[in-house]
Amino acid sequence: MNSPVQATRPKPDQAKVVELMTKPPAEIVSLADSVLTAMAMHQLKAEQVKAYSTEVLVSMQPRIARKWLDLGCEDKLILDPDESFLLSEEDAARFFELCEEKRVALNLTVHKAGNCPALEAENLFRAARDAFIDALTPYTCITLQEALTGVLYNKLMDWGLRILAPHVDPHKRFGIPPTQTAGNIAAATK
Helix, strand or coil: CCCHHHHHCCCCCHHHHHHHHHCCCHHHHHHHHHHHHHHHHHHHHHHHHHHHHHHHHHHHCCECCHHHHHCCCCCCECCCHHHHHHCCHHHHHHHHHHHHHHHHHCCCCCCCCCCCHHHHHHHHHHHHHHHHHHHHHHHHCCCHHHHHCCCHHHHHHHHHHHHHHHHCCHHHHHCCCCCCCHHHHHHHCC
16 A cells, blocks of 8 residues: 555656756766766775775784673684774774874875775765765655665666766866777777
């Protein structure tokens, strides 16, 4: 049975969706570009942080904290940054100190010393996604708030990016000349 909210929800206008696909507003294309850029930056920074934090743990060779052993956890070395919550307070302080040194040495910028570049990038990615989904509301008739409370969030992201990715021009964004395709290389050499 449909809830009252579902029964009164307007349906997307097919003509508006076709317009979004063929001639999207520049603002929405810009938001799609921001989402794609933020996604790439988040992935890059997450990989960098994972690499140097793993390196730090391998160099430290820390064992699981006593409090976790007392709770029945198996005694082991902590070599995966995803398990850093298992460190003792002393080991955690040293781990974060060494990670900060690595971050500085790699020249990874953050808004505040001690912050994690991957977490900052994740926050920017989340904000870009939210703005994008919010901008799609006139086309989808689904608000950001509705998307956040249901399973629609990722589906809307996928749908919106599939439609708008062809309109995004990363070369223009970064002032890079478009790469040559095999077709233009062959034509240029004739």
